[in-house]
Amino acid sequence: MKTKLFLFFLTIGITSFGQVTITDNFSLKNVDxxxxxxxxxxMAKGFVVIFTCNHCPFAKLYPKRLNDLNxxxxxxxxxxxxxSSMDTISYEEDTYLKMIQKAKKEHFNFPYLYDPTQEVxxxxxxxxxxHAFIIWRDGEHFNIVYNGAIDDNGMxxxxxxxxxxxxxxxxxxxGKTVSNPETITIGCQIYFRE
Amino acid sequence: MRNLKSTVFLVLSSVLLVLNSHAQNLPIWQQEKELATALKSNSARVIMTHYFATWCKPCMEELPVFDSLNQLNKENVLIQFVSLDLKNNRHLKKKIQRLNLPGNCFYLEPNASIMKDSSFNWDGTLPFTVMYFSTTETSIELAGKHTLQDYLKLMNNNEN
Structure with a gap:
C-alpha cells in the first residue's frame, strides 16, 4: 500500500467557459x-479521483481494474x-474499519480515503x-476534465x-483535450445527510 | 432400436433441462415489446415501469409504495418491474418472488448497452421510474426514491 501523503488544495468553481475548477483545500484520512x-x-499532472465504497455491487466489480489503472x-x-463518502449510518459496511479491511483484501495500490462529512x-x-473524475493541473488549481464511468462494462x-x-x-x-468528457455511470447513489 | 430410444430420451431430457433452466430466470426486458403488450392487454390509464435492483437499498425501501399504489388504483394503474441485478439466475428469481411485487418482473443486464439503447433519459440512478399516461400518450421519468403522495400527485396532474 502506498502511503504517500497527499495535500488537496481544492475548492470548486466554474470558469467563464463552464469548466469546473477545483481550488479549495481539504485533507482526508487514508486507510493507513x-x-x-x-x-x-x-509533480502530478493530474489525478483520477474515484468515489467508491465497500457495499455497492457495482463498486465491487472494479478493484482489479483500479489497481491496473493506478x-x-x-x-x-x-x-x-x-x-468513500457513503453515509456509514445507512451502510454499516462502509465504515472506516471496514474500508481498512477492504483495502487489505483487494490489495489496493492507491490511497482509499474516508470522507466522513461528505464534503469532498x-x-x-x-x-x-x-463515479470517476479526472482532474488536470492548470497552474495552481485543477480542472475537472472528465466526469462519469470508469469504462462501459462493469460486469x-x-x-x-x-x-x-x-x-x-x-x-x-x-496534450489533447478529452473528446468524451462526460459519460453516464451506473452505481449506488450517494445519499447526502441533511 | 434401444439405441434410438436412448437417443430420443437424451434429446428430450436435454430440451427439458434447457427449458427448465430458462424458467428459473426472469424474462428479459424488451422495452418496446412489453409496453406495447401492456397497452394492448390492459385498460390501465397509467403504465409504470419501475427499474430497481435488490442490491439497491433505496430501491428496496421504496417497493412498498407500489403495493399501496396498486391497492389504491388497481383499475387504472399497471406496474411493471425491471430488475437490474448483476445476475439473472434462480437465486434472483426466488428473491424477487419473495418480494411479492404487484406486477410482472423482468430482467435487464446493467451494462453500457442499455444506455445506448434506452429511449429515455436515464442518468444511471436507481431506482428509476417511467410513468406512461395512455390517455395523453405522454410519459414522465423519475430518478430516485419517491413517495406514494409523489406518484398520486403526478397521476392527478398528468392524466387529464
Missing part, C-alpha cells in the same frame, strides 16, 4: 491512518485516489459509486469497448 492530500504530489498511470504522473463528494458533485471486463478513463488519460497525456 495518515491524512492524505494532493499537495505532496507537486499501476499504469501513476508512472506517467497521474495517480488514482479512491474516496459535494465539491465534486459525485452522485454514485463508482464483463473482457467486453469493455470504451475504457473511458484510459482513453481520456491517453488524450490528456498527448
Amino acid at each position: 491512518g495518515r491524512m492524505v492530500s494532493l499537495g505532496d504530489f507537486p 499501476e499504469k498511470y501513476t508512472k506517467l504522473g497521474v495517480p488514482i485516489i479512491a474516496i 463528494a459535494k465539491l465534486f458533485h459525485a452522485q454514485k459509486t463508482p 464483463h471486463p473482457n467486453e469493455v469497448e470504451n475504457p473511458y478513463i484510459s482513453m481520456a488519460l491517453d488524450e490528456l497525456l498527448e
